[in-house]
Amino acid sequence: MSAKWLDDALSVSGLPVSGEFPRDLKQTILLYMPLTLVELPRLSTATIRSWLSKRNVPTQVRGTRRLHGALVAHAGAGVVFIDSDDDPQERRFSLAHEAAHFIQDHMVPRAVAIRAFGQQIRPVLDGRRAPSRDESLSAVLRRVPLGPQVHLMTRSETGSIVTWAVEESEQRADRLALELLAPLHVFSSVARTTRPETLAKRFGLPEVVVGEYLELIRQPRRRRSLADTLRQAR
Numbered sequence: 378m379s380a381k382w383l384d385d386a387l388s389v390s391g392l393p394v395s396g397e398f399p400r401d402l403k404q405t406i407l408l409y410m411p412l413t414l415v416e417l418p419r420l421s422t423a424t425i426r427s428w429l430s431k432r433n434v435p436t437q438v439r440g441t442r443r444l445h446g447a448l449v450a451h452a453g454a455g456v457v458f459i460d461s462d463d464d465p466q467e468r469r470f471s472l473a474h475e476a477a478h479f480i481q482d483h484m485v486p487r488a489v490a491i492r493a494f495g496q497q498i499r500p501v502l503d504g505r506r507a508p509s510r511d512e513s514l515s516a517v518l519r520r521v522p523l524g525p526q527v528h529l530m531t532r533s534e535t536g537s538i539v540t541w542a543v544e545e546s547e548q549r550a551d552r553l554a555l556e557l558l559a560p561l562h563v564f565s566s567v568a569r570t571t572r573p574e575t576l577a578k579r580f581g582l583p584e585v586v587v588g589e590y591l592e593l594i595r596q597p598r599r600r601r602s603l604a605d606t607l608r609q610a611r
Contacts, residue, residue, distance in 0.1 A: 399581025420460035446471030452503040477553035
């Protein structure tokens with residue numbers, strides 16, 4: 378049985394389920410979600426900052442470090458950046474990972490807030506007005522998040538995770554991305570009798586991600602994100 382947060386995220390995403398593997402989420406995500414895909418060579422915080430600056434988009438992206446993927450989201454929509462120099466398997470996982478961030482860290486909190494307060498809360502979520510005192514108090518009592526999405530890309534200059542909020546977000550994005558590309562019930566049913574390299578080919582995943590997925594099945598508690606694993610495997 379999957380965790381409730383995972384079931385909720387899959388439901389909020391509205392993405393259709395496909396029984397074909399490897400899954401190519403590119404067209405599905407762009408069709409069903411308010412996301413724009415931008416593929417840039419040698420993706421880094423610097424190239425993202427430059428891309429946003431040329432389009433007069435304010436950003437808090439700092440530092441200079443290489444990335445496989447990144448998400449910039451606001452007001453119910455987002456831009457996913459992918460390193461076009463990566464292998465197809467890495468690009469597939471990076472896209473799923475960033476889409477998972479959008480679902481879990483942007484769509485789900487908005488859905489919770491709108492369900493609690495109604496459509497009148499949208500300007501607060503979009504950052505166009507501050508919440509009223511009654512809304513703020515009610516949000517605290519109900520544990521409903523209000524306001525624009527918290528920027529979860531903040532790390533140290535070397536790219537290390539520095540807060541538990543970022544760590545938890547990364548781990549949930551990993552788990553949701555894997556569920557989108559290789560659902561646990563399907564993956565686990567063939568994992569015991571299939572070599573890791575064959576699993577990687579079947580599901581279109583990097584072998585290092587398959588290895589981490591196998592470890593996750595054996596030991597659910599994990600601290601290092603798959604995005605960091607891929608970055609260190611460059």
